[in-house]
Structures are given as C-alpha cells and as structure tokens.
Amino acid sequence: MKKKNAAIYMRMSTDMQEHSIASQERMLYEYAERNGYLIIKKYIDEGISGQHASKRPAFMNMIDDSENGDFDSILIYDSSRFARNLVESLTYKKMLMDNGVRLISITEPNVDDDEMQLYFDAFSGASNEIYVRKLSKNVTRGHVEKCIRGEVAGTPSFGYYKDKYYDTYQIQEDEATILRYMYDAILNGSSYFSIATYLAEKGIKSKRGNIIDSRQVRRMLMNPINKGWLRRTVGGQSFYKKSNLQPIVSEEIFDKVQEIIEERASKYKKYSKPNEIRKHWLSGLLICPHCNGGYNYNTRGGTPPKKPLFRCGNQTRGACKQGSSIVVETVESMILTKLKEIYAGSLEPYMKNITIPTIKPQIDxxxxxxxxxxxxxxxxxxxxxxxxxxxxxxxxxxxLTAEIESIKKAEQNQNKVIPFDQDLFKNKLLNVITLLESNCDMPTKISSARSLIEKIYLDPRQKSVELFFYA
Missing domain, CATH: 4.10.810 (Virus Scaffolding Protein; Chain A)
Incomplete structure (x- = not known):
C-alpha cells in the first residue's frame, strides 16, 4: 500500500512542562510507521510559546507550505502543540482544511465527522487557552513575590548571569568591567558615541550579540540594577527598591552619572549629531532669525580653495528669502567678541537668555x-x-503604606530650582573662551561650547548675534 505524504510539527515552550522535541519526534515517527504515513518534512519551534502563531516561524512556514500540495496530513503530538489560542487554532485549522491538509493529533481523538471535529477543536482550543492564561497568572504572581522580596526575575541584564545551580544572579565579571569602564568614561567627559566606538573597536557586543550603539550605551548606564536597585512593573504593580544583588558600581557613582545624563539631555536635541562627527564648534548652534532654520557648514573649492562658510539651510533650498551666508572666520570672531563682552560686563541684560535648569525626577x-x-x-x-x-x-x-511614604519623601527632593551663581557662570564662560581660542582639537571645542551655549541667532546682513546660555 502506498504511504501517504505527511509533515510533522513539534514545539516545546519554555515552561519546562512539555515533552522534549526528541520525545515528540520519536512518537510521531512511530505513529507514522504504524499508520502508513511517509514523513517528508519536519517543522520545529523550540523554546517558543504557543499562544501566538505569528511568533513561531516554523509554524508559519508550515502553513505557507500547505498550499503547495507536497503533503496531505500534518501530525502533531497534541492540540496544544498546534495552538493555545482558540481563535488562532480554529483559523489555522480552517486554512489547512481549505488547502486539503488534515491535522492529526496522535494522542487525542480524530473524528471524520466535520461537525463533531469542530466541537472537539473548539473545546480543546478553549482548554489550551485557559491553561496559558492560568500559567501566565502564576508566573506573574511569582515575579511579583520576587520583586517584593527584592529578588530579580527574568533574563539577566548585561553585567550579570544566572547561577542555575543556586538559582541566583551573580556578577559576570568581564561584562561588569566593561560597565565600570563606561561609568568612568562618562565621569571623565566621554560621549556615548566615543564609548560605543571604543566598544565596537574591541569587538564587545550586547548579551544578544548585537553592536552596542550610542543609544544602547545610554540605556545601559541608566539601568539601576547596576547599583543594586530593582525597577520593574509586574502585574500592574511598580517596584523601585533595593534588590539583593551585589552592585556593579556604587550608588554614588551611579547617581552622579545620572546627573550628567540629565544635564546632557537638557542641552542636546534628541537627534543631534555626536560631537565627534561635527565639522565645527558652531555647527548645530547657529539659527537664522528669519526662518528659525539652522546654518550648514559648507566647504568651497577653487584654487586656492575659498574659505568655508556657514549658510542658512532654508536659503539653500529656496525656502528663506532673507537668509544669508557668512565666512566661518568672520562668525567665529563675532561670537568670541560677544562672549568677551558678556564676561567683562554685567549679566543682568542677558538673564532672559540664560536657562536655569531644574532637577528632574528619574521617575514619575x-x-x-x-x-x-x-x-x-x-x-x-x-x-x-x-x-x-x-x-x-x-x-x-x-x-504599601511604607512604599507610598518612601516615594513622597523622595519627591520632596525633586523639581527644585538650582540657584543661579553668577560668579560660577562667569568662570565657565572664561573657560569656554580660553578653550575656543586655544589650539585644542575640534571635539574638545565642540564639547566646551555646547556645555554653555544653547543656541545663537545669527543675522549676517545686520552683522548681529544673540546668544542663549545654559546656567
């Protein structure tokens, strides 16, 4: 008798309460041999939940392949291997039926009557979905209890690993060393970009094997687990408390770096370029007062080459009729003259142009x-x-009452206005002027200028500049 072509589908989720893939495969092959099926394809999703089919690549490939007519049956160990979502279970079974492919569970009844099979599918699909929801609630409850005790649950973050023998989280020393380098680099004035560049040069990647870019560097530095604190939301409950983990850096170092991150966030636009790739210390600071657009740094050819200039970006595109351009050397001289004028005189006329920051809370x-x-x-x-x-x-x-009181006390120290110190501001201003007039490299000049200058309105035709500062 000619054997019927069949495919087998196997799945094992992460709850560790399933038959292994090897066990499923053995039983499926035994069933196929006894019942006259020739297995021509295997589809395996390992370590993947069965709640949503779209997250199971092998399953979706199997559904697509069912249109080709290569097999007319799919063998599964039980209906929970196929789907644990009632709607998806019925939907994909209907798709297989339309493609002329029969789904066969080797451990459950398979009836030839379509209506009876529909009743059974609905019942088994509902049972599987209830199981998943109950399992999810139990997992959530377990995570909540761990958070209350200050214990960490889930995948270890960069710098830690899970000791499976003792079921505890320990410091991964090689990763922790990298994190400590990152905190020290920020304290010494390095940018996220320069840290990311260094990590890339050394071949250092994330836990998942991905390149660590500037945004990832910032996120890693902001993770309070590095100072031994837990911040999570589980089952609708929020937790921000000291954990039982050994910290990678001290709370003092962590909190100081957070202050620097907050300060940088207040001075840099969300998508601003890293200082290391800017062409000039005025790049990104100059604004056209007529269209509110930025000035672009332009080099010019010729023999000998013409001097570089800044040009209103909107004028270049024809969107600003009053915009203009100015030679870089000229605008440098204008800005430095203005900075010296402000340093030598009273700050009162410029107070409206100085942004005095507030201490922003790390959490709401x-x-x-x-x-x-x-x-x-x-x-x-x-x-x-x-x-x-x-x-x-x-x-x-x-x-809960103790946690509320703790958060109220922490809130009292937030949103305070930092007193403006005129002498300190002038000292910063003098340091900036000195650096900008020195022969130091351009990235250093850029960092120095941006530590104090927020923006500059420049009108080359009127030969006027208006500077805005950070306190």
Missing amino acids: YQKEISKLNLQLKRAKEAYLAEIDTLEEYKENKTR
Whole structure:
C-alpha cells in the first residue's frame, strides 16, 4: 500500500512542562510507521510559546507550505502543540482544511465527522487557552513575590548571569568591567558615541550579540540594577527598591552619572549629531532669525580653495528669502567678541537668555503613588470580599503604606530650582573662551561650547548675534 505524504510539527515552550522535541519526534515517527504515513518534512519551534502563531516561524512556514500540495496530513503530538489560542487554532485549522491538509493529533481523538471535529477543536482550543492564561497568572504572581522580596526575575541584564545551580544572579565579571569602564568614561567627559566606538573597536557586543550603539550605551548606564536597585512593573504593580544583588558600581557613582545624563539631555536635541562627527564648534548652534532654520557648514573649492562658510539651510533650498551666508572666520570672531563682552560686563541684560535648569525626577512620583494607592484599594476590596485574610490585608497595607511614604519623601527632593551663581557662570564662560581660542582639537571645542551655549541667532546682513546660555 502506498504511504501517504505527511509533515510533522513539534514545539516545546519554555515552561519546562512539555515533552522534549526528541520525545515528540520519536512518537510521531512511530505513529507514522504504524499508520502508513511517509514523513517528508519536519517543522520545529523550540523554546517558543504557543499562544501566538505569528511568533513561531516554523509554524508559519508550515502553513505557507500547505498550499503547495507536497503533503496531505500534518501530525502533531497534541492540540496544544498546534495552538493555545482558540481563535488562532480554529483559523489555522480552517486554512489547512481549505488547502486539503488534515491535522492529526496522535494522542487525542480524530473524528471524520466535520461537525463533531469542530466541537472537539473548539473545546480543546478553549482548554489550551485557559491553561496559558492560568500559567501566565502564576508566573506573574511569582515575579511579583520576587520583586517584593527584592529578588530579580527574568533574563539577566548585561553585567550579570544566572547561577542555575543556586538559582541566583551573580556578577559576570568581564561584562561588569566593561560597565565600570563606561561609568568612568562618562565621569571623565566621554560621549556615548566615543564609548560605543571604543566598544565596537574591541569587538564587545550586547548579551544578544548585537553592536552596542550610542543609544544602547545610554540605556545601559541608566539601568539601576547596576547599583543594586530593582525597577520593574509586574502585574500592574511598580517596584523601585533595593534588590539583593551585589552592585556593579556604587550608588554614588551611579547617581552622579545620572546627573550628567540629565544635564546632557537638557542641552542636546534628541537627534543631534555626536560631537565627534561635527565639522565645527558652531555647527548645530547657529539659527537664522528669519526662518528659525539652522546654518550648514559648507566647504568651497577653487584654487586656492575659498574659505568655508556657514549658510542658512532654508536659503539653500529656496525656502528663506532673507537668509544669508557668512565666512566661518568672520562668525567665529563675532561670537568670541560677544562672549568677551558678556564676561567683562554685567549679566543682568542677558538673564532672559540664560536657562536655569531644574532637577528632574528619574521617575514619575505621582504616577507611582497613584498605582500604589490603587493597589491599597484592591487589597482592602480583597479583604472585604473574604479573598484575603485579615493578616494578609494588614501585611499588604503596611508594605504599601511604607512604599507610598518612601516615594513622597523622595519627591520632596525633586523639581527644585538650582540657584543661579553668577560668579560660577562667569568662570565657565572664561573657560569656554580660553578653550575656543586655544589650539585644542575640534571635539574638545565642540564639547566646551555646547556645555554653555544653547543656541545663537545669527543675522549676517545686520552683522548681529544673540546668544542663549545654559546656567
């Protein structure tokens, strides 16, 4: 008797309560041999949840291949291998049916009556979905309990690894050394770009094997787990508390770097170029007062080469009729003259052009307090509904009230205006002038200028400049 062509699909999720792929394959081949099936294709999704089919590449390939007519049956160990979402289960089974492919579970009833099979599919699909939801709730509950105890759950971040024998998170010393270098580099004035460049040159990549770019450097530096603190939201509950992890850097170093990150964020636009690739210390600072567009640095050819100039970008595109251009040397001289004039005189006329920063909170305290108050309300409702005992309610109330008071105290130290120190500002101004007039490299001049100057309105035709500063 001629054997029927079939494919087999195997999946093992990460909950560790499944038959292994090898075990599934052995039983599927045994079933095929007993029942006259010739297995011509295998599809395997390993370590992947069955809740959403779109996240299972082998499954989606199998659905696509079912249109080719290469096989007329698909063998699976049980219906949970196929899908744990009721709607998706019925949808993809209907697609296979339309393609003339029968789905066969080797451990469950398979009936020839379409209506009875529909009832069974609906029942098994609903059961599988209920299982997934229950499992998800149990996992979430476990993570919440860990967070309350200050324990870390989930995939270890860069700098840590999970000791499977003791079920604890430990410092990965080679990665921790890289993180400490990154914190030291920021404290010494390095940019995210220069750190990312150094890491790329050394072949250092992320946990997932990806290149660590400037944005990733910033995110890694901002992760409070590096100072031994936990910040997570699990099951609608937010946690920001000291963990039981050994810190990679001290809280003092971590908090100082966060201040630098906040300061840089207040002075640099979101998509501004790294200092290392700018052509001039005025690049990105000059603004046309007529169209509010930026000036572009332009080099010019000729023999001998003509002097480079700054030109209104919108004028180049024909969008600014009043824009103009100016030789770089000329605008340099104008800016330096103005800076010296401001340094030598009173700051009062320029106070409106000086942005005095405020200390911004690292977290939204009011949002966190609202979440905790909601949890407090739910804890009371659970007690009144006799879901929780009085002892459990008292424990939850004590914990949540203490967290609310802790966050309120932290909030009191935020959003304070930093007093403006005129003498300190003038000292900064003098340092900037000295550096800009020196023979130091361009990246150093760029960093120096941008540490103090926010923007400059330049009108070459009127030969006027208006400077705006950071305090």
